[in-house]
Amino acid sequence: MPEFSSRTVAIMGLGLISGSLARALKASAWDGEIIAWGPREPSLKLGLELGAIDDYSLSLSDVVARADMIVVGAPPASTGLILREIVDSLSDTKHAPVLTDLASIKGHVIDTMARDYAGFVPGHPIAGSEHSGVKYADEGLFRGREVILTPLETTDLAAVNEVEAMWQLTGAYLSQMAVDQHDALLAASSHMPHMVSYALTRALEKDPSDPMTHGGGALRDMTRIAGSDPLMWTDIALTNREALLLAIDAFEVEVAALRQMVADSDGDLMNDYFSICRRHRREHDHVLNPMTQNDTDSTG
């Protein structure tokens, strides 16, 4: 396993995910320095007070100049723009830090960045929460979770190794895939399920009998992610539009099929359908519940 050799990590945009990375690094054997830049000073100040970071600046180029490893934590639409600004600020210098990001969509980010930079390793940790802000940062957020890297043709292998070494400190495990493959996968595994939760929540919201007032564990879980940040999810839906539409279409086919079974009172078909679902869910339980039941569930 390659060792994480960066001495100074810069967090560009301090929120729940990037703040959790900062906390996980702080809690690890690594003893480097974490600095941050962001558009809102109160978040940076809070990060400093909470001990997630060691220093911050409101000047992007100052932070970039000091860093060996730069991690951009921002919504997908902003991530590409910040990456572009970072690469531009490095273009007249000899300084060549490793650069990575956390955005859940890679194609749009790379298109927006529109720069080749050998030290850039597109990344995406599969972890989150319906909360937002560094206030909710949690050092255990990535434990047992997957981090997907989508290196480009222009990406240096050494940079990939360094990003992998960083994530290994957090307890995450690494995988690699192509950009398009990542975006289609995430549309199905995360973005479409969020749309499903939103649609379900809205249907309940419109029901005059207020079903959520009588909700149990099923509704708790099925609507939890509908509490997610509206702006972030608007951004995700806009930037992964094509893949998301395909995933929604596939879901709608299943709802229609299931509705037909109910309309037909076809118990045999339903029982088969539900049994396939239960088996599929159980086969993936170790991925979806990587922690034991007694651990704190950081994704709320």
Added chain:
Amino acid sequence: MPEFSSRTVAIMGLGLISGSLARALKASAWDGEIIAWGPREPSLKLGLELGAIDDYSLSLSDVVARADMIVVGAPPASTGLILREIVDSLSDTKHAPVLTDLASIKGHVIDTMARDYAGFVPGHPIAGSEHSGVKYADEGLFRGREVILTPLETTDLAAVNEVEAMWQLTGAYLSQMAVDQHDALLAASSHMPHMVSYALTRALEKDPSDPMTHGGGALRDMTRIAGSDPLMWTDIALTNREALLLAIDAFEVEVAALRQMVADSDGDLMNDYFSICRRHRREHDHVLNPMTQNDTDSTG
């Protein structure tokens, strides 16, 4: 608050929910006896070994004859049949125990029972788990949860009071509504959300990229209830068909609306939609998460 005066409670069908009721009564100040009947002796034996019940018999009429309070815990389709058998076994005696059930559909149960019995109080605790069996019975399952009673015109007020007194011992709170109102409400708050989770899980199961292998907290929650017992949910879908179809229709309208916003890249509409969902979810957080974060989450 009326006191729970029954000395012997009979559980007819020992599973997760009825077993949790038995455990909750055992853990309360009440010091009566709990006996059980069921079609499968291993479950009854296990209940005895676990200390959930004090005694059992494979003879329904023997258990009925000894009980002051009879609780039927079975899938909806069987619940009505068992209730009918119980009332028939009482018809030639002076013994008149209070009778209640736990089924999540009331109309079909009452239709199948096809008997008037003044001591019968249809009931439904809004609590559960994707697990099944007395093995998973949990004395805390009902704490902070709602129990809905749907008394009929023929129901004695004294019987309602006694059933309420029993549930109060478990930490649940009580409400009452009409049978039709209950079934429409549950279609929206529980049955349709289960169908949504099944449809989502099936869409993922069919995707050759196996998105669940890369799932995080969102998928964990959105597919948890797709691990539920296929036979039980087939039964529920068959017995609450009309109300369930209406709830699925309302949901499909929302998915189509959201899909259109994505297709149109209409960020303003999306942001409004997501914001309404987040507000609605937050306003109901105290119902959906009645326990503090540090408590054990009995619904898994």
